Amino acid sequence: MRPFPPFTAETALRKVKSAEDAWNSHDPERVSLAYTEDSEWRNRDEFLTGRPAIVAFLRAKWERELGYRLRKELWAYTDDRIAVRFAYEWHDTEGQWYRSYGNENWEFDANGLMRRRYASINDLRIAARDRRIATPSG
Numbered sequence: 001m002r003p004f005p006p007f008t009a010e011t012a013l014r015k016v017k018s019a020e021d022a023w024n025s026h027d028p029e030r031v032s033l034a035y036t037e038d039s040e041w042r043n044r045d046e047f048l049t050g051r052p053a054i055v056a057f058l059r060a061k062w063e064r065e066l067g068y069r070l071r072k073e074l075w076a077y078t079d080d081r082i083a084v085r086f087a088y089e090w091h092d093t094e095g096q097w098y099r100s101y102g103n104e105n106w107e108f109d110a111n112g113l114m115r116r117r118y119a120s121i122n123d124l125r126i127a128a129r130d131r132r133i134a135t136p137s138g
Contacts, residue, residue, distance in 0.1 A: 002015075002018070002034075002112040003015045003018075003112055004110070004111065004112040005079055005080040005108050005109075005110060005112065006078075006079035006080065007077045007078070007079065007080070007082065009077070012074055012077035012082050013074050015082060015106075015112075016072050016073070016074045016082065016084055017072075018034070019034065019072060019084075020070055020071065020072040022034060023070050023072075024068075024069060024070055026062050026068065028054070028055040028056075028057075028058035028059050028062075029055060031054070031055075031058055032051040032054045032055050032058070033051075034113065034114055035051060035054055035113060035114045035115070035117070036109055036113045036114065036115045037050060037051055038050055038115075039051065039054065039113075039114055039115055039116065039117065040115065040116050040117070041053075041054065041057075041116075041117045041118075041119070042117075042118045042119065043057065043117075043119045043121070044119065044120075044121050064092065064093075065088075065090035065092075065098075066090060066091050066092065066093065067089070067090055067091050067097075068088060068089075068090040069088060069089055069090070069133045069134070070086060070087075070088035070133070071086060071087055071088070071133055072084045072085075072086045072104075073085045073086065075103070080107060080108045080109075080110075081105065081106060081107050081108070082105075082106045082108075083103065083104070083105050083106070084103065084104045084106070085101075085102075085103055086101065086102060086103075086104065087099060087100070087101040087132070087133065088100050088101075088133065089126070089131050089132070089133045091128075095128075096125060097125070097126045097127065097128050097130075097131060098123050098124060098125055098126060099123070099124045099126050099130075099131075099132070099133075100121050100122065100123045100124075101121070101122060101124070102119060102120045102121035102122055103119070103120050104117060104118065104119045104120075105117075105118045
């Protein structure tokens with residue numbers, strides 16, 4: 001059962017953990033089900049609307065961001081909004097590792113589906129030895 005607004009500290013934390021688990025699955029369809037049919041996204045400089053666009057975006061993302069592993073942290077919450085800080089690590093096809101980090105602002109409908117997601121993200125080139133977020137396989 002998904003947490004519904006209004007959020008408490010406990011339900012906001014569950015929502016963040018659920019999002020982290022879904023994104024780490026690398027399953028665009030699974031991730032998209034947490035969003036309204038007409039969900040609005042700003043991801044860096046891209047603007048998306050709707051689940052089909054979210055699925056297409058995530059497929060392309062995980063085709064180029066290999067070894068992707070994410071950590072999310074609850075930053076703040078109100079009745080129907082949650083703010084998170086996050087970091088994820090990934091490598092490109094040449095083997096160069098990156099740590100991407102930033103903030104997301106989420107707004108939910110009464111059914112607990114995210115209707116707006118605004119993400120600000122920065123990338124940092126890192127050496128493989130400087131990774132902090134291990135994948136399940138290492």
